[in-house]
Amino acid sequence: MSPPDGSTARHDLVEAARRLDATGLNQNSSGNLSVRVGDHLLVTPSGIPADEMDPADQVLVDLDGRPVRDGQRAPTSEWRLHVGLARARPDIGAIVHTHSPEATAAAVVGRPVPAVHYVVARFGGTVLPCAPYATYGSDELAQHVVAALGPAGTACLMANHGAIAVAGGLNAAVALALDVEWLCGVHRRARGLGEPTVLTDAEIGRVADRLRSYGQP
Ligand SMILES: [Zn+2]
Numbered sequence: 001m002s003p004p005d006g007s008t009a010r011h012d013l014v015e016a017a018r019r020l021d022a023t024g025l026n027q028n029s030s031g032n033l034s035v036r037v038g039d040h041l042l043v044t045p046s047g048i049p050a051d052e053m054d055p056a057d058q059v060l061v062d063l064d065g066r067p068v069r070d071g072q073r074a075p076t077s078e079w080r081l082h083v084g085l086a087r088a089r090p091d092i093g094a095i096v097h098t099h100s101p102e103a104t105a106a107a108v109v110g111r112p113v114p115a116v117h118y119v120v121a122r123f124g125g126t127v128l129p130c131a132p133y134a135t136y137g138s139d140e141l142a143q144h145v146v147a148a149l150g151p152a153g154t155a156c157l158m159a160n161h162g163a164i165a166v167a168g169g170l171n172a173a174v175a176l177a178l179d180v181e182w183l184c185g186v187h188r189r190a191r192g193l194g195e196p197t198v199l200t201d202a203e204i205g206r207v208a209d210r211l212r213s214y215g216q217p
Pocket of ligand 1: 031078098136161162
């Protein structure tokens with residue numbers, strides 16, 4: 001059976017990549033995204049800025065990272081990160097990786113961001129974790145990020161690099177990436193004003209329960 005075309009996902013990826021630029025989370029060709037299409041992953045191409053990429057530039061790879069068609073663009077240099085997450089977590093349908101300024105600054109400090117706001121509960125734990133540093137594009141980095149997210153995490157920092165957000169769909173992953181950036185900005189500003197108060201694990205647990213029923217029925 002031939003691999004799926006993923007034509008809807010191709011448009012969605014371009015639109016999401018442009019949205020990340022418009023919101024200041026990425027610029028030039030930094031950051032990359034992927035969407036699961038059946039047994040494959042559609043990833044953004046290497047080195048093409050969001051405002052110059054087309055749906056046809058998106059690259060379909062299998063879950064070993066092998067391009068499944070001749071004549072495709074080269075996939076993002078961070079394809080191992082995307083493939084590693086897609087293999088480790090069948091629940092993940094979309095992955096957003098950014099070099100957004102606030103999250104990257106926090107990642108340079110290299111520590112988890114504590115629960116200074118209840119939005120942390122959206123990330124599946126009681127902190128925003130930080131994966132250890134490894135060279136970009138390496139298997140080692142993919143393993144660090146898979147471990148930092150664990151079985152249920154939805155976002156983490158990547159030390160001296162950036163951030164990653166995962167969700168069932170692309171819009172939700174982009175929303176999480178925006179939440180990560182916002183939280184890191186709030187934490188930085190709060191520390192400039194004084195010692196931030198950190199919410200307890202029990203409170204974050206209560207918020208997580210509440211978030212499960214948040215929104216429209
Ligand atoms: Zn990166």
